[in-house]
Amino acid sequence: MTKEKFIEDLSDLLETDVELTLTTNLKEVEEYDSLAIMGLVAYADRNFGKKIPGEKFGEVTDVQSLIDILGAENFE
Amino acid sequence: MKTNCKISGIGVYLPSAVLPNEELESQFPDFKAAKIVKKIGIRQRHIAAPGETALDMGEQAAKNLFSTCPEAEEADFLLFCTQSPDYFLPTGACILQTRLGMSSAMGAFDYNLGCSGFVYGLATAKGLVAGGIASSVLLITAETYSKYLDPGDKGNRSIFGDGAAAVLISSCEEEHFGKFVLGTDGRGCQNLIVRNGGARNRTDGSPDDKLYMNGPEIFNFTIEVVPRLVSQVLADNDMTLDQIDHFVFHQANKYMLSYLGMKIGLPEDKFHIDMEDTGNTVSASIPILLEKLRKKGALHPGDRILMAGFGVGYSYGIGVVTW
Numbered sequence: 001m002t003k004e005k006f007i008e009d010l011s012d013l014l015e016t017d018v019e020l021t022l023t024t025n026l027k028e029v030e031e032y033d034s035l036a037i038m039g040l041v042a043y044a045d046r047n048f049g050k051k052i053p054g055e056k057f058g059e060v061t062d063v064q065s066l067i068d069i070l071g072a073e074n075f076e
Numbered sequence: 077m078k079t080n081c082k083i084s085g086i087g088v089y090l091p092s093a094v095l096p097n098e099e100l101e102s103q104f105p106d107f108k109a110a111k112i113v114k115k116i117g118i119r120q121r122h123i124a125a126p127g128e129t130a131l132d133m134g135e136q137a138a139k140n141l142f143s144t145c146p147e148a149e150e151a152d153f154l155l156f157c158t159q160s161p162d163y164f165l166p167t168g169a170c171i172l173q174t175r176l177g178m179s180s181a182m183g184a185f186d187y188n189l190g191c192s193g194f195v196y197g198l199a200t201a202k203g204l205v206a207g208g209i210a211s212s213v214l215l216i217t218a219e220t221y222s223k224y225l226d227p228g229d230k231g232n233r234s235i236f237g238d239g240a241a242a243v244l245i246s247s248c249e250e251e252h253f254g255k256f257v258l259g260t261d262g263r264g265c266q267n268l269i270v271r272n273g274g275a276r277n278r279t280d281g282s283p284d285d286k287l288y289m290n291g292p293e294i295f296n297f298t299i300e301v302v303p304r305l306v307s308q309v310l311a312d313n314d315m316t317l318d319q320i321d322h323f324v325f326h327q328a329n330k331y332m333l334s335y336l337g338m339k340i341g342l343p344e345d346k347f348h349i350d351m352e353d354t355g356n357t358v359s360a361s362i363p364i365l366l367e368k369l370r371k372k373g374a375l376h377p378g379d380r381i382l383m384a385g386f387g388v389g390y391s392y393g394i395g396v397v398t399w
Contacts, residue, residue, distance in 0.1 A: 015111075030106065034231050034291055035115050035331070041295045042335045051300065054267070054292030 001047065002076050003067060010063065013039045022064045032060075040066075048074045079206045082252035083198075083397060085148055086367045087141025087242040089133050089218075090122040090354065095233070104230045112234055113352070117330025121237025121355030124220045130158040131168045133240035134218035135175050137360075141214075141242040142176075148244040149177070153210035154184040155200060157193035157217040157359045159388070160224070161186060172216065183210065190268070191326040191387030192258075193217050193359030194241075195395055198383070199256040201245040213245040217359035224270050224287040232289055235329055237355025241363035254313040254396035257305055264390035267293045295332055298386055303340045305384060305394045313396050320346065320396070321379040322369065326386060327351040327361040348374075359385070375399045 007020050014031040018024065026032040037057045044050045048071060056069045067075055097109035097119055113119055124133060134156060141148050156169035169184035183204075189196050194217050201213035218240035225232050271277055271284040279285045302325075310316060323342050325333055330349055337347045350368055351357075357364055362383055369375050379399040386392035 033106075035111070037292050038115075038295055038331055041292045041299070042331075045296075045299050045335075045339075051296045052292070054290045054296065057292055 001074055006067065006075065007063060009043065010066070013043065020063055022067075023062050025062050026060050026066065044070055050074075077208055077211065078247035078249060079208060080248050080251035080253070081202050081205050081245050082248045083399070084212075084244040084246040085141050085145030086363055086370065087137045087139070087144065087148075088360075088364050088367045089136035089140055089240045090364075091124045091128060091133065091238050093123045093125060094120045095123050095237075096120040097234070100230060100234055107230050107234070115331050116235060117349060117351055118234065118237075118355045119352045122239060123222045124238040128220075129162050130160040130218035130220045130240065131156075131162045131171060133220070133238065134158070134168075134216040134242065135172060137218065137240040137242040138172070138176050138214060138216055141244060145244055147212070147246070148214055148242070150179075151210075151212045151214035151244060152179065152182045153201070153204055153213040154178065154182060155197050155213060155215045156184070156186045157189055157197055157215070158186065158219055159188055159190055159358070160218075160220040161188075178214075189391055190219070190358045190389070191328065191361070192385035192389065192391040192393045194326075194362040195256065195383055195385040195393030196258065196391070197243075198245065198253065198395060198397065199258060199393060202253045202256070205245065205247045211247045214242060215245060216240065216242045217363060219358035219360055221287060221358060226283065226286040229286065231291070232287060235356045237357050239354055239357035239360040239364055241360045241367070243363050252398040254315075254398070255309065256393060256395035257309045257312060258393045259301070259305070259391070261297075261390040264293070264297055266290075267297070267390075268388040294387065297390055298328070298332060298336060299339065301390075301392055302336050302384060302386055305386075305392060306340050306382070309382065309394045309396060315380070315396065317341070319380060320382045322375070322381045323347040323384075324362055324365055324369070324381055325384045327354075327365055328356055328387065358387075
C-alpha cells in the first residue's frame with residue numbers, strides 16, 4: 001500500500017476535516033479517539049491480516065508512527 | 077423421561093431509567109451523539125436505579141416470563157448468571173427460588189460469566205436435561221455493569237446498558253438444541269476487569285475500583301475467535317452457513333458486529349444487529365434480541381438460530397438452536 005493511499009483511508013476513517021500528512025500529530029486530531037482506534041484494528045486485520053496489540057495505539061504520535069505500528073513493510 | 081431441549085419462553089426486564097446519547101453529549105463536550113449512533117449503534121441504554129440490583133431485575137424478568145409462560149414456574153432447576161451479585165454469599169439463585177415462589181425441590185446455582193453467559197446457560201441446561209437431572213430449567217441472565225462504571229468513563233457509559241432476561245428451557249420429544257462449542261482463554265483476563273472489590277484487592281477509591289476495558293484488545297480477540305467458532309459449530313452440527321435462518325450474536329457494539337459479519341460473510345438480512353434502545357447488556361443481550369425478534373414475528377417454528385457469546389474472561393460459546 002502506498003502511504004498516500006493510507007492517508008486517504010485514514011482521513012475517511014477518522015471523518016476529519018484536518019488535512020493529514022505524515023507529520024500530523026494524531027493526538028491533536030479530535031477525531032482520533034477510541035472509535036477511530038476500533039476502526040484501525042479492523043483496518044489492520046482487513047488490509048494486512050495483522051493484529052495490533054491495543055496498547056500500541058496509545059504510543060501513536062504522528063501519522064508516520066501509526067504506519068510504523070501497522071508495519072512499515074506493508075507500505076511502499 | 078424426555079431428555080431433549082427446546083426454548084419455551086422468554087421474559088425480559090429493562091430498568092425504567094434511560095441514559096440517552098443527548099445526556100452524555102451534555103456531560104461530555106467531545107461526545108457526538110450522531111457519531112455514536114452511526115458507529116456503535118446505540119441511542120440509549122437502560123440504567124438500574126440505585127437500589128435496584130441484577131437479582132431484582134432477574135426476578136422481574138422471570139415474573140414477566142411467568143405471565144406468558146406459566147409452566148416456567150414449575151421449572152426444577154434455576155441457573156442465575158450475573159457478574160453483579162447482591163452478596164459474596166449467599167447464592168443469588170437461592171434467593172430467587174424463594175422470591176419467585178418456586179419449589180424447594182429444585183437445583184439452583186449462580187455462575188459468573190459475562191457476554192458468553194447466555195450460551196453457556198443453554199449448554200448447561202442441555203446437559204442437565206440430557207443427564208436426567210432436570211426436566212425444565214429457568215435460565216436467568218441479568219447484569220448491571222452501570223454500577224461498576226466511573227461516571228467520567230464516557231466510552232464504557234456509551235456502550236453498556238443494564239438488562240435482564242429469563243428463559244425457560246423445557247424437555248421435549250424432539251431435540252431443538254444442536255451441538256455447542258465452548259471456549260476459554262484466561263490470558264485475556266486483564267482486558268475486561270474490575271480489579272478491586274473481590275477477595276484479592278479490596279476497594280481503595282482508585283480507578284481500579286471501576287470497570288476497565290481494553291477495547292482494541294477485545295476487538296482483536298473477537299476477530300480471531302468468532303469466525304473460527306462459526307466454522308467449527310457449523311461443522312460439528314453438519315450444517316452450512318446457508319442453512320442458518322438467524323445469526324444472533326452477543327450485541328457488543330454495531331461496529332464490531334458489522335466487521336465480524338463482513339469477515340465471516342454473514343447475509344445481512346439474517347444477521348441481526350439491534351441494540352439501539354438497550355446498549356450492550358452483557359449476558360442478557362442475546363435473549364433480549366431474541367425477544368425483540370419474536371415480538372416482530374421474525375422467528376418461526378423450525379428456524380435455525382446460530383447464537384454466539386464472547387467477551388470477558390475471555391470466555392466464548394456458540395451453538396445452534398431450533399426455534
